[in-house]
Each structure stands twice: as C-alpha cells, then as structure tokens.
Amino acid sequence: MSKLEITVLYFAAASTATGLTEQYIALPAPQYPLSSLSGLLVSLHPDVGLDKILQSSQWSINAEMVDNIEESPEISQKSRGACRMSSSLGSVLVFLTGVLFVFFYLVTHRRPQRSRLTLTVDMEKGANSENKQLPAFTARRLTQTTFLIVEWDDIFNEHPFIYAKVVPSADTILIMDTGCGGATHNPEIGLKSLRKFIETVDIPDNDGKPLNEGGKMKYIVVESHCHYDHILGVEPFAADSPILGSSHSPGFVSPENFPANSECKSHGIQPPTYELTLVPHLHEITSSAGSSLGLTVLHTPGHTPDELALWDADEKMLYVGDTLYEDDPIIFPSGGSLPVWFSTMDQLIELVETHPDSENVMINCGHATSLRPALEVLRTCKTFMENVVSGKEPLKRRYLRRGTWSVEFREDKGRFSLICPERLVLEARGEVVV
Numbered sequence: 001m002s003k004l005e006i007t008v009l010y011f012a013a014a015s016t017a018t019g020l021t022e023q024y025i026a027l028p029a030p031q032y033p034l035s036s037l038s039g040l041l042v043s044l045h046p047d048v049g050l051d052k053i054l055q056s057s058q059w060s061i062n063a064e065m066v067d068n069i070e071e072s073p074e075i076s077q078k079s080r081g082a083c084r085m086s087s088s089l090g091s092v093l094v095f096l097t098g099v100l101f102v103f104f105y106l107v108t109h110r111r112p113q114r115s116r117l118t119l120t121v122d123m124e125k126g127a128n129s130e131n132k133q134l135p136a137f138t139a140r141r142l143t144q145t146t147f148l149i150v151e152w153d154d155i156f157n158e159h160p161f162i163y164a165k166v167v168p169s170a171d172t173i174l175i176m177d178t179g180c181g182g183a184t185h186n187p188e189i190g191l192k193s194l195r196k197f198i199e200t201v202d203i204p205d206n207d208g209k210p211l212n213e214g215g216k217m218k219y220i221v222v223e224s225h226c227h228y229d230h231i232l233g234v235e236p237f238a239a240d241s242p243i244l245g246s247s248h249s250p251g252f253v254s255p256e257n258f259p260a261n262s263e264c265k266s267h268g269i270q271p272p273t274y275e276l277t278l279v280p281h282l283h284e285i286t287s288s289a290g291s292s293l294g295l296t297v298l299h300t301p302g303h304t305p306d307e308l309a310l311w312d313a314d315e316k317m318l319y320v321g322d323t324l325y326e327d328d329p330i331i332f333p334s335g336g337s338l339p340v341w342f343s344t345m346d347q348l349i350e351l352v353e354t355h356p357d358s359e360n361v362m363i364n365c366g367h368a369t370s371l372r373p374a375l376e377v378l379r380t381c382k383t384f385m386e387n388v389v390s391g392k393e394p395l396k397r398r399y400l401r402r403g404t405w406s407v408e409f410r411e412d413k414g415r416f417s418l419i420c421p422e423r424l425v426l427e428a429r430g431e432v433v434v
C-alpha cells in the first residue's frame, strides 16, 4: 500500500475562504473515507468558515453525485485507478458542486519522484507473529545504517518523520525525534509506542527483523527541536537513555518555557517529562562506551532557537528537522526568525558544498521530504524565501492564527510554501514592527 496524496484546487467561495487556489494534501491513511475529508480540510483551514461552505455543498465522485456522504466509498488506490480511467482530464477524483468547486487530482501525475508515495510499506506484514496489532509507524531503509520511520496517522495530521541509525558495532541505535506519541483516531492501530515498534515489529527492509530486537542495543535520542510533534514519544526512552538537544538557547527549552515553546500548551497536551542534555555546536555523538556514531550535531536556529541538524559525512546524509521540507507549508512559530534561518541555510549549503561528493549528499527532513538531493533542495528553498522577503513571491493569504496576524506564501507549482507570523516577514524586510 502507498499513502494517497491529492491536490485540492480551490475555486470561488472556497478560494476566498482559504486564500488558496491549490494545496497538496497527504491523506492520513491509504484507505480514506470521503466522509472524513470535510473535517480534514476544515482542520487545515480553521476559523475561515470553510465548514459552512462544505455543509452547503454536494459531493460527487467521478462525476456521479453522492446522495449520502456517510455511505460513500473510500478514497483509495481503487478509486485512484478508477479515476484514471474515467476522467477525461485523467486526474479528477472528486469534486463538489454548488457555489464551491473542489477538484482533486493525483500528485503522482505531476511529481512521480515524491518520496512520500513509497513510504508506507505493507503494514500487515510489519506486525510479527506475536503482535498482530497494526503499528502507528512504518519503517523503510534509507542507507546501510539508517531507517526512516513514519508515524502515518496521528491525530495532529503531522505525519512526522523519525530517523533511526543502527550501529551494532557501537551497541547503539540513535533515534532522531520521537513523533507525536502514537495518538490516533484510527481504531485499527493498536501498537502506539515508538519504542515497542522498534523492538518488536519486523521490518522487511531489515531482513524481516525489528530494528532493535528485544531492546538489545542501547539508545541515544536526539530531538531536532522541542515542538510537540517531535518529542511526544520520548518518555519510554528517557528512563534509561540520554536525550540530546541543542544548547544554543537554553532558555527556550527551560522548564518554565518548555510547555509553551513545545506548543504542548496550545494543543492542550501534557508536556512529556524527561531530562534533556544540551549539547554544543559541532558535538560529535558517541555511544556510552565512547564509540563514534558518525554523527555531528549542528546548531541550526531559525525555525526555532533550539533547532538542530545531524550531519553524517560518511553516509552523505543531512538531517535537518523542521528547518525546511517540500510540499507541506514550512511553519515558523512566533519564536522563529527568518534572518537567523538564512544564516543557517548558508551554513548548511556551505557544509554540503565542501563535501568531496557534494552532489550526492541527501537531505532528510522532519516532515514530507527524505533522501532528496541536499544542495538542490537547500538552494531552491532559500531562493523561495528570498523571494518572499523581497516581495517577488506574492502573498497568498493573511489571516488571524491563534490571535496573531499570519501570512502564507506558496509557489504556484506548490513545492515550497511558508506560513508564519506576519511580523517575521516584516522584520526580515527591515520594517519596524511595533
């Protein structure tokens, strides 16, 4: 099974309400009921009245009207095939009629190289004989040592990317980020602990064995930054393993600021309890016995002050957390900074450029993007942000988000987009913000 991705084209009232004409969406499950789609769209565009517009609209699939949305079919691989055959455009999947027209068509027609389409391995086979519960995670191999783990149906719709570097010679498995903690609305999912997934679920790409069978190897956990969707699975590791974070801005992750800066507070989530070990820029990560894991910590503030990256020069892999990714909006919180982000981008670009095999260095992000050419992704994303700051990239939307005036910019071809407090853009333009 592969995760299904669609593009929504917004017209008329929907375009006015969302401020968008087009948006990529990864559906939370390979089989997705049409009846859930309204809620998903509204959750992506809260407080703009989209729920009322959708209520007054009527759905149809492949040009056939749907009388009762609750009885409608799922959007799935099957409907994808059907739409390919039945649509004159070759890609129209679903549309609404009335004042609102929404067309869905498959990203695969336009961007077949997108890594997300191949992330979801056969999850039924991923459960071993003792544990038939469907896991909240999937895993696939990226390199000789490293796996990408995806939390594929979390209640926050974040679908975080978690990376595991397995180093048996150091008796250690390093985990970068721990995801959303397994919380899901999907009743099929029974295995929600990331640690249990790593220790018990057979992975086809790992010779059919769990990544750390029986928990034999020790753990080192690195958090790319303290946002809730990167830390909520940390507690099962914290009892016996070091949890590393950036020492760039200790105040940002201090106990008094952590609930707000992790965004746990704004989401009404109890912040996890764990001890964070702050490490400096250029820190070389070693096992508890002192063996190198081949990873260097880079302080990369911008998205947040505590954002960090991991650099694996031997495997030509750069892990950048939320500093950037493709296709989903890059979201800066109020504690972010565009000028600082540009400095970080220059640092990362220079790092990759000076690698002897720079063109083959791959970038891996906290969402959406993995195993993509680092230099091209970094440079293109930087150019997009420069266009935002210079005014060349037109504003798509200005709206109140959690009581703050926020702005959205998005390339017409949809690859890079930005959502952030308006103040961050004005500051980057050198305009005085009162």
Ligand SMILES: [Zn+2]
Residues within 6 Å of the ligand: 225, 227, 303, 322
């Ligand atoms: Zn983040």
